[in-house]
Amino acid sequence: MKDEQKFQIIAHAVMILLSVFAILPMILMVVSSFTDNDVLIAEGYKFWPSKWSVYAYEYIFSTGNSVVRAYGVSIVLTLVGTILSLTITTMLAYTISKADLPGRGLITFVIVFSMLFNGGLVPTYIIYTNVFNIKNTFAALLIPGLLMNGFNIMLMKSYFVSSIPTEILDAAFIDGAGETMTFWKIVIPLSKPIMATIALFAGIAYWNDWMNGYIYITKRTDLYSVQNLLNRMMQNIQFLSQSSSNVQNATAGLSAIPLASVRMAMAAVGILPIMVMYPFVQKYFVKGITLGGVKG
Template structure:
């Protein structure tokens, strides 16, 4: 049977995509299985898709070790939802304004946004400003405000989408019908921008969900404001401390025997990544379309 060149290329492309998919999925499967493996068996036999002994003790340890994982989850959910909504609003408004050719100083503003992709103020000046000037230390805003200083990549991608994917004729028709710039933005531009909005929203949301640096730097006393990433990071530090100092701690051998020091790390990774894995399938179509169209140079 003869296969046309287009057919051969399609078969080859499908095989490549299947391999890439397996490369992405297999580590997640192995991670989940390792988190459900008995700690002693995991240390003795290493990672395996068919463990010698199954156990959910790592998850029991996470949720019953005195650390409020549900509360940290709630902090992360509120932070991600509010930060994504506000950040997406600021990014969309700025990108729409920069897409207008008649905007005074458009070139200078675009350069300022692009400049932040190359240089930043640095950690020390940023810390001094947020703690000394704005007084954000040990507050919930310390987790949110740093992420609201728009990512220039997101702004440029959304600007390119407005320029290349929304016909100028539609906006001009709306202006002729008497719509002002705000009406054009909310009634014309936004409804046509769902793919890029979903894409940028996912970027911002993942950034907030995975962020642990802001909590590590700015939350020195308010541990009740720890996000799930901060809490899991602190738990890993505590376990590592016990393991490294077991010889100098009285009764440490007995305590360490009840800590799933290896499998608990896998369980923490699963707990941290699970919401992203659940949410992504529902927005993947818009995500792919937004990446494709928004990446076109405007």
């Protein structure tokens, strides 16, 4: 018993230390975003700066860039994308979890193959723009990320196989329930942990995605997500910084931009929703990962 207690103490101490190492950079990022830019450059990053300032956030929200609209686009994209992705992933994972499914091995092979190989950026771009015509539309942000993630499918399939007793499903079939009713009335209620886990994966992927907007949104800046908008603002700042010696009065304009603190503010603006949402799904996330990875 004493050895077990020692192990628990050491394990908790290690986890607390790792948690501190994970949290401190985020705290430093937020504090730096509220630090005066000149002080941040002169004194470096501190947890308690000598001078506070909100000018970095004023710059982000008052430079003609509609951050509020970009937040709206990101929220709608994340909600719609997560719901659709979770629906498709759950239905496909449940299907291939059936041992007697004809062609099950081939379908599983295709899913696993997609985890290892893809067509590349150029063929993907040509297909989406010339065949599906999604360029400069909301679908350009949604569809490329909607195609099922093979890892998520296999993780959920493992959960169905290992954590949902076949006896319950057999009892439902004996009582007259079909596959659809069994799926909605029995499988879905028993799969909340893994569904919350997959929803978190999909939601984070959609919220953090900037590549689709960077590639497919070339004219409709009103469709920029918050990540695309912040990326464009950073590119503009870098352009001014590199071209300040060649552009008339650029130096004066550049001096008004909080180059150091605005980077921290952009990071805080982008990560804030994820930090707020994660505590509410953490218990499902841990349980879903643990049970879903038991066996394949």
